[in-house]
Amino acid sequence: MLDYAKIIRQYKTPCYVYDINILLKRVNYLKEKFGSKYDLVYAVKANTFIVKYLSDVVSRFEICSPGEYDICDKLNINPQKMVISGVYKDEKTIIKIFKRHPDILKYTIESITQYELLSNLAKKYKQPIHLLPRVTSGNQFGITKEQLFNLIQNNDNNYVIIDGIEYFSGTQKHSLKRLEKEVDYLIDLIDKIKKELQFDIKEIEFGTGLPVYYYQGEEFNEDEFLDNFKKILDKIKNKKVTLEIGRSIAANCGFYLTKVVDMKTNDYGNFVICDGGINHLVYYGQTMGMKIPYYDLFPIKKDILDTAIYNLCGSLCTTNDFLVKNITTRKLNIGDTFIFKNVGAYSSTEAISLFLSRDLPQIIIYDGKDYKIVRDIFKTSILNFPNNI
Numbered sequence: 082m083l084d085y086a087k088i089i090r091q092y093k094t095p096c097y098v099y100d101i102n103i104l105l106k107r108v109n110y111l112k113e114k115f116g117s118k119y120d121l122v123y124a125v126k127a128n129t130f131i132v133k134y135l136s137d138v139v140s141r142f143e144i145c146s147p148g149e150y151d152i153c154d155k156l157n158i159n160p161q162k163m164v165i166s167g168v169y170k171d172e173k174t175i176i177k178i179f180k181r182h183p184d185i186l187k188y189t190i191e192s193i194t195q196y197e198l199l200s201n202l203a204k205k206y207k208q209p210i211h212l213l214p215r216v217t218s219g220n221q222f223g224i225t226k227e228q229l230f231n232l233i234q235n236n237d238n239n240y241v242i243i244d245g246i247e248y249f250s251g252t253q254k255h256s257l258k259r260l261e262k263e264v265d266y267l268i269d270l271i272d273k274i275k276k277e278l279q280f281d282i283k284e285i286e287f288g289t290g291l292p293v294y295y296y297q298g299e300e301f302n303e304d305e306f307l308d309n310f311k312k313i314l315d316k317i318k319n320k321k322v323t324l325e326i327g328r329s330i331a332a333n334c335g336f337y338l339t340k341v342v343d344m345k346t347n348d349y350g351n352f353v354i355c356d357g358g359i360n361h362l363v364y365y366g367q368t369m370g371m372k373i374p375y376y377d378l379f380p381i382k383k384d385i386l387d388t389a390i391y392n393l394c395g396s397l398c399t400t401n402d403f404l405v406k407n408i409t410t411r412k413l414n415i416g417d418t419f420i421f422k423n424v425g426a427y428s429s430t431e432a433i434s435l436f437l438s439r440d441l442p443q444i445i446i447y448d449g450k451d452y453k454i455v456r457d458i459f460k461t462s463i464l465n466f467p468n469n470i
């Protein structure tokens with residue numbers, strides 16, 4: 082349990098705190114739910130700051146850019162756990178990876194261009210590589226079924242071993258029906274490949290896009306959802322199945338603290354200005370503050386008599402910067418702190434953090450005993466400054 086008083090005393094708001102106990106509990110929960118037949122792959126994009134803590138508890142890391150690779154490399158992630166993925170792979174980076182980590186576990190390929198790039202480099206550097214071609218779900222990602230068939234038939238490069246396929250069609254999938262349709266599609270595909278090409282797809286890396294329920298009032302029986310999803314997955318027989326997950330692993334370990342710095346009332350309501358806003362906080366898409374996320378308010382007060390309705394705004398120059406609209410809380414004061422929960426996935430990586438040249442928040446890790454800053458406040462004015470003029 083986080084000690085809000087201590088965090089607020091020792092650190093500056095806005096800040097993120099990632100609770101590693103919660104993270105590890107979450108991973109255990111997912112492992113228990115899916116059982117030992119299914120391996121977890123952590124999609125690094127969801128939160129790069131928790132990667133190290135996952136290094137012994139997940140089987141793989143999905144790395145989608147040169148930057149994500151550098152982060153994992155610096156954190157000494159075992160290359161036998163690295164899956165080099167991403168829609169754009171450039172020659173320079175691949176050569177760098179070949180030289181630095183010849184024992185990378187697998188590469189995905191997202192296009193025929195990528196196949197040719199990797200295949201030619203594998204031959205040139207005499208570097209055996211294991212591939213998971215990504216099958217498209219109807220967007221810019223992956224290759225078509227026909228391209229996959231051609232690739233399997235025509236891959237005559239001894240350095241290139243096609244192990245299986247990767248499939249990811251989107252995040253926040255609430256529908257078991259949709260997930261079942263995807264699993265059926267994959268089963269059908271690997272059956273066809275076996276029948277028509279006599280080729281055995283050994284493994285499927287499946288991006289499940291498991292949902293996180295962020296808002297108060299939404300009902301979700303996760304136990305039941307995951308039990309049913311596992312039954313669906315169990316339809317895949319005699320294949321290694323790895324589950325590529327970001328959001329559902331990372332979300333609930335994260336907390337975002339932002340302080341009330343100003344308050345005003347006009348004909349349109351009570352407005353509260355916080356020192357952080359949508360430049361740091363992303364749940365899923367734009368909600369315009371219409372939904373109420375899970376949060377705590379510090380100082381915690383018992384026996385609340387007076388409540389009021391507020392619009393919580395951030396510190397950006399945009400009318401979109403609503404954290405929450407029409408929230409009923411105890412009467413607020415300047416200096417109160419909101420602690421938003423479930424912000425461990427995508428907030429620190431996906432929010433519009435360069436807007437208005439506001440500082441990037443401190444990032445604090447809590448390991449159950451100590452708090453430590455893993456990224457200090459960073460001035461975005463440095464990044465937004467035009468050098469050499």
Ligand SMILES: Cc1ncc(COP(=O)(O)O)c(C=O)c1O
Pocket residue numbers: 124126127143249251252253288289290291325326327328329
């Ligand atoms: C290829 C791939 N795999 C996995 C993920 C993680 O998805 P989620 O965070 O919904 O688990 C993403 C997210 O964009 C992705 O693009």
